[in-house]
Amino acid sequence: MNYYFHIPFCASKCGYCAFYSIPEADRFLIDSYLDQLERTLHSCGTAETVYIGGGTPTYLSAVQLKRLFAIIRSGIDITPETEISCEANPESITPEKCGILRENITRISMGVQSFDAAVRKNIGRHCSGKVLEDAITLIRSAGFPHWNMDLIFALPGQSDESFFAGAEMAVEYGVDHISCYALTAEENAALKLPEDDEHAAEMMPEICDFMNARGFRRYEISNFARPGCECRHNCNVWKGGRLAGFGPAACGFDGTDRWSNGTLDEWLTGRTPMQDAIPHMARLQEIFAVNLRTADGWTPDMWAEVPNADSWARRLEIIREIAANFPAEWFDISAEHIALTGNGMMFWNSVAGEIFDHGA
Ligand code: SF4
Incomplete structure (x- = not known):
């Protein structure tokens, strides 16, 4: 944890x-x-x-x-x-x-x-x-x-x-x-x-x-x-690891949902954290996109450790569909690896937006 x-x-x-x-x-x-x-x-x-x-x-x-x-x-x-x-x-x-x-x-x-x-x-x-x-x-x-x-x-x-x-x-x-x-x-x-x-x-x-x-x-x-x-x-955390957050405005992730604590006053009075419950596919897309901020990106083993992950084949299918909308040099995709290149990392926001839409 x-x-x-x-x-x-x-x-x-x-x-x-x-x-x-x-x-x-x-x-x-x-x-x-x-x-x-x-x-x-x-x-x-x-x-x-x-x-x-x-x-x-x-x-x-x-x-x-x-x-x-x-x-x-x-x-x-x-x-x-x-x-x-x-x-x-x-x-x-x-x-x-x-x-x-x-x-x-x-x-x-x-x-x-x-x-x-x-x-x-x-x-x-x-x-x-x-x-x-x-x-x-x-x-x-x-x-x-x-x-x-x-x-x-x-x-x-x-x-x-x-x-x-x-x-x-x-x-x-x-x-x-x-x-x-x-x-x-x-x-x-x-x-x-x-x-x-x-x-x-x-x-x-x-x-x-x-x-x-x-x-x-x-x-x-x-x-x-x-x-x-x-x-x-x-x-x-970028790879979707479980997180326990303490203190006001801290966030947590239990493997399924994210939650966040409120203001200092709310936290001091023990108010229940706000749950960010989104559909499972949207959560997977979020985790998939966030770790594409890293140079290493994803391998099949890493993806298999994501809580309730779908298949690596499905991930390859999704990223190939998305990559088709952008310059090829932004992506480093093979059967064993999915990552953005240094060039692609500069446009992470655009790629992540497409990934999120893909899960909506
Ligand atoms: S106000 Fe505090 S938290 Fe914000 S940037 Fe300055 S030192 Fe950091």
Whole structure:
């Protein structure tokens, strides 16, 4: 089982953010969150992966962070093989919090976004160069087994040179995973972006070449990793693995239906999660499409592990029908493999749309 914990608290609201997050929560609200987590998380099974995201998990005080891990460790069975990821922001990590994370997780994910202070300011990330540098020094010296940095490209006011200089710094700092995102225009985000950013699409081949030359493979549309350093949690979820989600706005998947928790108030009062019950075929199409975001795509063995999967022959039939509507070079299809090529991944939205329609 894969577990996700959503920590919905942040110091402030970034201009581009469309995640469920609450700025400036006080200590009492966070304690109530931890109380509710303690009430709901118990006697769960063995965790293959745990992902603690947000929000900003490091917005919690050191005492609260320690308590969070104590609750997680007493509620679920963590083994030496469990991958435990946690997001951290440079503004709120301290030596004490870094030590707590190092004792409890196997993978840290740092939201840098840009090494250019002016660009960070433009998107509402109020983190000085000194604070960022200190946070990186702290994480480097802690020696986490795995370390991701989030970088955003094609931002307003950001030159391509600035992005690549930042990516070079990330590599030099020793990260083994880089998530590269181009922001999309989100309805409820304060920072308004162009609806159709062609420049972001144009940059991706260059980003792939840059990463490949430094030993990072693009294993998903937005994610690059050194071999063996891919985020197992995300890989499992993309393949339709079972997911238990805790905290407001967290989602889960029981093999048949997805469900999502409500707002913080609703979650604190124990409101029943919202069920996303859709027909079986639509669910299969959704899982099939989502994992086509990955470079590896599907093999017959992988597809056979999807809960209640239909036959591999049927999958080949569907993808061949869909591929007929698009350029052949977008697809890598054989009896043993279904994937999108690097070219095709750029048009994943169009291909996924056809897959969803095929199941409707
Ligand atoms: S982008 Fe991250 S840090 Fe900024 S408000 Fe959203 S969740 Fe919080």
